[in-house]
Amino acid sequence: MADSEEEFIFWDYLAIVVYFLLNLGVGIYALWRPNRGTISGYFLAGRFMWWLPVGASLFASNIGSEHFVGLAGSGAAGGIGIGAFNFNSLMLLQLMGWVFIPVFIASGVCTVPEYMSKRFGGQRIQAYLAVLSLILYIFTKISVDLYSGALFINQALHWDIYFSMILLLGLTALFTMTGGLAAVIYTDTLQFFIMIIGAMMVMVKAFQKVGGYEALQYKYMQAIPKLTYENTTCGIPRADSWIMLRDPVNSDLPWPAFLLGQTPASVWYWCADQMMVQRTLAAKSLSHAQGATLFAAYIKILPFFMIILPGMISRVLYPDDVACVLPEECMRACGSTVSCFNSAYPRLVIGIMPAGLKGFMMAVMLAALMSDLTSIFNSASTMFTIDLWKRVRPHAKTRELLVVGKMFIVFLVLVSIAWVPIIEKMQGGQLFIYIQKIGAYLAPPIAVIYTLAVLWPRMNEKGAFFGLMVGLGVGLVRMILDFSFPPPKCYEEDTRPRVISEVNFMYFAMMLCWITGITAAAVSLLTEPPEKYRLIRTTYRTRHDKMEREDDQEYVARLTGSDQESSATVSPSDNPVSTTAIHASDVQLNSEESPERRNGQSNAFKRAWVWLCGYETESLTKEEQSEMQDHLRNITSLEQDPRAKMFLNANLVIVIVIGVGLFVFFTRDPFPEGFDPKKYQQSLV
Numbered sequence: 001m002a003d004s005e006e007e008f009i010f011w012d013y014l015a016i017v018v019y020f021l022l023n024l025g026v027g028i029y030a031l032w033r034p035n036r037g038t039i040s041g042y043f044l045a046g047r048f049m050w051w052l053p054v055g056a057s058l059f060a061s062n063i064g065s066e067h068f069v070g071l072a073g074s075g076a077a078g079g080i081g082i083g084a085f086n087f088n089s090l091m092l093l094q095l096m097g098w099v100f101i102p103v104f105i106a107s108g109v110c111t112v113p114e115y116m117s118k119r120f121g122g123q124r125i126q127a128y129l130a131v132l133s134l135i136l137y138i139f140t141k142i143s144v145d146l147y148s149g150a151l152f153i154n155q156a157l158h159w160d161i162y163f164s165m166i167l168l169l170g171l172t173a174l175f176t177m178t179g180g181l182a183a184v185i186y187t188d189t190l191q192f193f194i195m196i197i198g199a200m201m202v203m204v205k206a207f208q209k210v211g212g213y214e215a216l217q218y219k220y221m222q223a224i225p226k227l228t229y230e231n232t233t234c235g236i237p238r239a240d241s242w243i244m245l246r247d248p249v250n251s252d253l254p255w256p257a258f259l260l261g262q263t264p265a266s267v268w269y270w271c272a273d274q275m276m277v278q279r280t281l282a283a284k285s286l287s288h289a290q291g292a293t294l295f296a297a298y299i300k301i302l303p304f305f306m307i308i309l310p311g312m313i314s315r316v317l318y319p320d321d322v323a324c325v326l327p328e329e330c331m332r333a334c335g336s337t338v339s340c341f342n343s344a345y346p347r348l349v350i351g352i353m354p355a356g357l358k359g360f361m362m363a364v365m366l367a368a369l370m371s372d373l374t375s376i377f378n379s380a381s382t383m384f385t386i387d388l389w390k391r392v393r394p395h396a397k398t399r400e401l402l403v404v405g406k407m408f409i410v411f412l413v414l415v416s417i418a419w420v421p422i423i424e425k426m427q428g429g430q431l432f433i434y435i436q437k438i439g440a441y442l443a444p445p446i447a448v449i450y451t452l453a454v455l456w457p458r459m460n461e462k463g464a465f466f467g468l469m470v471g472l473g474v475g476l477v478r479m480i481l482d483f484s485f486p487p488p489k490c491y492e493e494d495t496r497p498r499v500i501s502e503v504n505f506m507y508f509a510m511m512l513c514w515i516t517g518i519t520a521a522a523v524s525l526l527t528e529p530p531e532k533y534r535l536i537r538t539t540y541r542t543r544h545d546k547m548e549r550e551d552d553q554e555y556v557a558r559l560t561g562s563d564q565e566s567s568a569t570v571s572p573s574d575n576p577v578s579t580t581a582i583h584a585s586d587v588q589l590n591s592e593e594s595p596e597r598r599n600g601q602s603n604a605f606k607r608a609w610v611w612l613c614g615y616e617t618e619s620l621t622k623e624e625q626s627e628m629q630d631h632l633r634n635i636t637s638l639e640q641d642p643r644a645k646m647f648l649n650a651n652l653v654i655v656i657v658i659g660v661g662l663f664v665f666f667t668r669d670p671f672p673e674g675f676d677p678k679k680y681q682q683s684l685v
Helices: 002-031 039-043 051-062 065-078 080-107 112-120 124-157 161-210 213-221 255-271 274-281 286-299 302-317 327-334 341-352 357-392 398-424 431-455 461-484 505-526 552-560 576-581 584-591 595-599 604-613 622-636 642-667 677-684
Strands: none
Touching (some): 051 161, 065 124, 065 302, 080 112, 112 431, 112 461, 124 357, 124 398, 161 341, 255 274, 274 357, 431 505
């Protein structure tokens, strides 16, 4: 017995060590890439990425450890309904690729808040959106990722949660702070394949254990813990567990609220969130960006089968642990008095996977966590540096901007760890629902304003700003009420205000979208229209416009800081933004000479440190500058090969048909006519 235990420890830890060595190899490869010392090189990977790594990074950045923990936990708690969020992303990814990304690329921006500054002028909208996005990253991304990753490690290795967080943060910060977006995308691609292979292995093993899909449908309805409260529905699966879009009133996922409320709110995440947009901006052409969204959409079909359904299987196999109701039972099973649904996936892996493969699945969870965190850290530091720090210090040198971006990551980490204890006690143990609720209260105004900015040329800065402010005020009121009145336990009476207990958060998101849109439209129509030059290449209708903007030179100065004489060397073109406004800084910024080089006093350690952090690279030759200018000009021209465009559009139609078909198939009742789930469960109890 001792020998087998030693074998288990050895092979599992060996799998984890191999995983970290692979990551280290990819990270070292990224360190040798050129242009890490430029804004575009560090924050946008030089804009040379092809569709596969960009699409893999989109998927890996989305599917973090909170999905393995949260999606599986919500599946264990409420059935397949949570899969609607997953299938919805298939269409929203294409909305980004075909509507939003062409405009962002043509406008020549590095961040989405920066786009708002170029579209409307002024600084307040850009600064507000950057700050709000950073707040959302902390409350719905970083802290949730840290908690879910540490929870898995705690379940598998019994390490302290906070110790696990510190260990994970050290590893993820190493890749993000040294290699920039290129390192993030390369490691994301590695994590993508590890996640897919590992999760598919667990899925196959889990379905073998439960007896197949049809057997799961009936066994899930029987998955009731032995110890529960009498004369209550506590611990009993929902009668509509196998219906995706549910009753408009008496359900947890009303279909009108999801389609008209949650979908617009999700536009922010998929179409206007810096973390997602930044990856597609790193693509080397519009065709590659659209190919990446298609690839990510096809792969996004899988999480329903390899995360949500295994979470439901976990409840079937371990109902007393995963679906526990009594606080003392939950404390025994997972160390929480609220519920143990979030432990569904870790419990399944530990319970069914053999020695060695448990360690591989630990690597899968770490891959999910690291891919998400590195993406968030890079995007957050990009927004803080470009949208906020540049405003405070408009003449900051490139080296200062890179240092500030790296140091901001440390601040994000500290604040996120402080928020983790609150997450532990929120939302009845359903982590994914917590994320969606925060998004429903804060994201709809952002989604509406970005959509109107891209599609409606008449909207002006005043309309956008007041729409955002009114939406923020209304959303904060609901969020504060929701935090002040947490949901009751299943055996308790619901005494919360009716605006919380009876108005589903997705219905609230729908109302918030209308409030924001009406406010923005009314203010815009009652005030002066925007200056015509601000519409050049900043709306969908004008994305191909070749006219020169009045603020092109001002925009160049803002990007290049004090290196304005360098920008003057850039040759003009038919698209001024392509060769000047975008990245004159990319071509010349690394001509800044470090103090160590000027004084000739650098020692080997200092040179190694400067190289590791990407603060110093050789300046580009004139030939390389010309190639960079041509490359940027080609990207922002939005030119596409006719055959590639036809292929992409055909796949666009296929993805939309598949998405709609999945909703229809999983919304029909799978049980035979006359089968009553409630009576079936009562007979079991």
